[in-house]
Amino acid sequence: MNSKNRPTDPRRRRFLTRSLLAASAVLLTGCDRLTRSDTMGRLFDASSALTQKAQRLLASRESLAREYSPEDIAPTFRANGTTDPQDATYRRLAADGFRDWRLTVDGLVERPQRFSLDELRSMPSRTQITRHDCVEGWSCIGQWTGVVLSDLLAQVGVRDEARFVVFHCADRYRGGDAYYESLDMIEAYHPQTLMAYGLNGGNLPVANGAPIRLRAERQLGYKMAKYVMRIELVESFAHLGRGRGGYWEDRGYEWWAGI
Incomplete structure (x- = not known):
């Protein structure tokens, strides 16, 4: 199978997603302070863009959130x-x-x-x-x-x-x-x-x-x-x-x- 089309290992996907969320949480805990700093604001925007791009690489446009019973x-x-x-x-x-x-x-x-x-x-x-x-x-x-x-x-x-x-x-x-x-x-x-x-x-x-x-x-x-x-x-x-x-x-x- 072409590596470009190979599905991502679910365990690897979960690990990367949790890692990205953890990084986001660190920024969110200081959101009030971040808004007062242009430098930190730019860092915040860069982190958001990185998180979005990473998730889009790991999941297709049609990938579904889990549904329960x-x-x-x-x-x-x-x-x-x-x-x-x-x-x-x-x-x-x-x-x-x-x-x-x-x-x-x-x-x-x-x-x-x-x-x-x-x-x-x-x-x-x-x-x-x-x-x-x-x-x-x-x-x-x-x-x-x-x-x-x-x-x-x-x-x-x-x-x-x-x-x-x-x-x-x-x-x-x-x-x-x-x-x-x-x-x-x-x-x-x-x-x-x-x-x-x-x-x-x-x-x-x-x-x-x-x-x-x-x-x-x-x-x-x-x-x-x-x-x-x-x-x-x-x-x-x-x-x-x-x-x-x-x-x-x-x-x-x-x-x-x-x-």
Whole structure:
């Protein structure tokens, strides 16, 4: 077999992945200090790029995150980040069962659209049982149901110049800036990347991101935006936040959070 096409030994892949995560963790523990230093900021960006390139070398575009059995599902799925957004518009929508909520998909697309929750639920869906890994060190297994993001993007027609998918959210973490996150096009088109409206066989609870949240199963938990109100296709992050592609990235976390 040509060495270029030879599958990577799973044990070697796990070892390298853990090594890369360990290196990332060292940087993350000092993220507040890193943002105050241009030199360390450049080192942080270089480490993020190295981690992304290394993982992409070890895994194909279609490689799947592990999926679990129903027996593995946690009795209660732990909520992370904001659990009860105080935004007035969001609270009004939640009080009415999200009947008037609409997901806007726009930016670098051919056909900008707005989708109701019922419209999303009527589309072909995917259900998967996966593990959520938080950068704080905890994990939880849950069953997610939702629209595969690539199917949604196909409906709006992504323009060639689009490089990233940005998720704008209703919550403001601890009353600060509006939460947002982003993925590159490879992760956006991954078959396990969902806009999830269901958790463990029921509707997605508010604490876990209702009415929909992102599930990008090959990424750490802070990438999985909750309370998504708008999906924007962009060529760069220059006009967003502090230009780093996400709420926590603007505060020093790595943009690439692959596991």
